[in-house]
Amino acid sequence: MPELPEVETIRRGIAPHLIGRRVESVVVRQPRLRRPVPAELAEHLDGQPLQAVGRRGKYLLLHFPNGTLLIHLGMSGSLRVLPGASPAGRHDHLDLCFEGERRLRLHDPRRFGLVDWQALGTTHPWLARLGPEPLDADFHAQWLTQQAAGRRRPIKSLVMDSAVVVGVGNIYANEALWQAGIHPRRPAGDLAPPELVRLVEAIRQVLQAAIAQGGTTLRDFTRADGRPGYFAQSLAVYGRAGEPCNRPGCGGRIEQTVIAQRSSYYCPQCQPAP
DNA sequence: CTAAGGACCTGTCGGC
DNA sequence: TGCCGACAGGTCCTTA
Numbered sequence: 001m002p003e004l005p006e007v008e009t010i011r012r013g014i015a016p017h018l019i020g021r022r023v024e025s026v027v028v029r030q031p032r033l034r035r036p037v038p039a040e041l042a043e044h045l046d047g048q049p050l051q052a053v054g055r056r057g058k059y060l061l062l063h064f065p066n067g068t069l070l071i072h073l074g075m076s077g078s079l080r081v082l083p084g085a086s087p088a089g090r091h092d093h094l095d096l097c098f099e100g101e102r103r104l105r106l107h108d109p110r111r112f113g114l115v116d117w118q119a120l121g122t123t124h125p126w127l128a129r130l131g132p133e134p135l136d137a138d139f140h141a142q143w144l145t146q147q148a149a150g151r152r153r154p155i156k157s158l159v160m161d162s163a164v165v166v167g168v169g170n171i172y173a174n175e176a177l178w179q180a181g182i183h184p185r186r187p188a189g190d191l192a193p194p195e196l197v198r199l200v201e202a203i204r205q206v207l208q209a210a211i212a213q214g215g216t217t218l219r220d221f222t223r224a225d226g227r228p229g230y231f232a233q234s235l236a237v238y239g240r241a242g243e244p245c246n247r248p249g250c251g252g253r254i255e256q257t258v259i260a261q262r263s264s265y266y267c268p269q270c271q272p273a274p
Numbered sequence: 275c276t277a278a279g280g281a282c283c284t285g286t287c288g289g290c
Numbered sequence: 291t292g293c294c295g296a297c298a299g300g301t302c303c304t305t306a
Binding site for chain 1: 276277278279280282283284285286
Binding site for chain 1: 297
């Protein structure tokens with residue numbers, strides 16, 4: 001479900017409710033996510049005050065004095081801040097109960113999510129090989145050019161590779177390629193320098209616009225308070241197969257195909273095939 | 275090294 | 291109405 005804009009929206013949503021509060025208890029109802037939730041989570045967290053809520057790619061980072069709790073929401077995960085006594089439903093796998101009757105609840109029907117502990121002063125293996133943040137200055141055309149050089153894999157698959165750049169999932173990869181006028185199946189190494197410049201700019205722009213709208217709600221994404229995100233109405237290609245291209249004067253119709261096992265959308269007019 | 279495909283899960287939707 | 295397959299916002303691991 002969540003790509004970078006959705007995770008950032010959640011980060012901003014939960015932080016003000018929880019920062020400065022101590023964890024009073026941890027409830028694990030279902031430890032079997034993609035990896036088992038560590039059994040000693042409560043020992044790490046009990047009594048610790050939450051100092052900050054960060055994000056690296058699609059990982060949320062809950063910083064405590066003794067370490068960091070990593071949360072990845074996978075395809076279907078969501079987090080809500082709830083009152084202290086909120087009855088749990090199906091797929092409510094984990095609660096962090098904070099002082100002052102605040103409860104952070106992880107809900108994840110598909111259980112592709114991840115939760116793990118990173119001790120102070122260590123780097124978790126999940127974070128060790130991540131590429132630059134797309135909205136930071138070290139994500140630039142020169143970096144993408146270096147990553148694309150000599151690669152035959154489709155450009156869409158390259159920009160979705162978290163070692164190249166983090167946080168770009170299926171929706172925003174499709175959107176950014178449309179905005180840059182690049183066909184998703186083009187071999188990465190064949191892109192011309194101006195195309196790579198445009199693509200970097202498009203990725204930045206699409207992600208920033210989506211964050212400003214609170215992310216994309218297709219079916220079940222909600223912010224920490226339960227509201228949807230409004231970027232869905234700004235999607236140019238994702239989920240729009242058969243509909244007309246939005247580019248003024250284009251007149252193409254959006255097509256759908258599969259690239260690297262993921263649904264891919266593009267306009268055959270303004271994103272010429274390889 | 276690169277790239278592709280399966281695996282992990284449940285829910286929903288469309289077709290018959 | 292009910293069943294069955296396809297598909298869904300992600301990543302890790304194995305295989306070629």
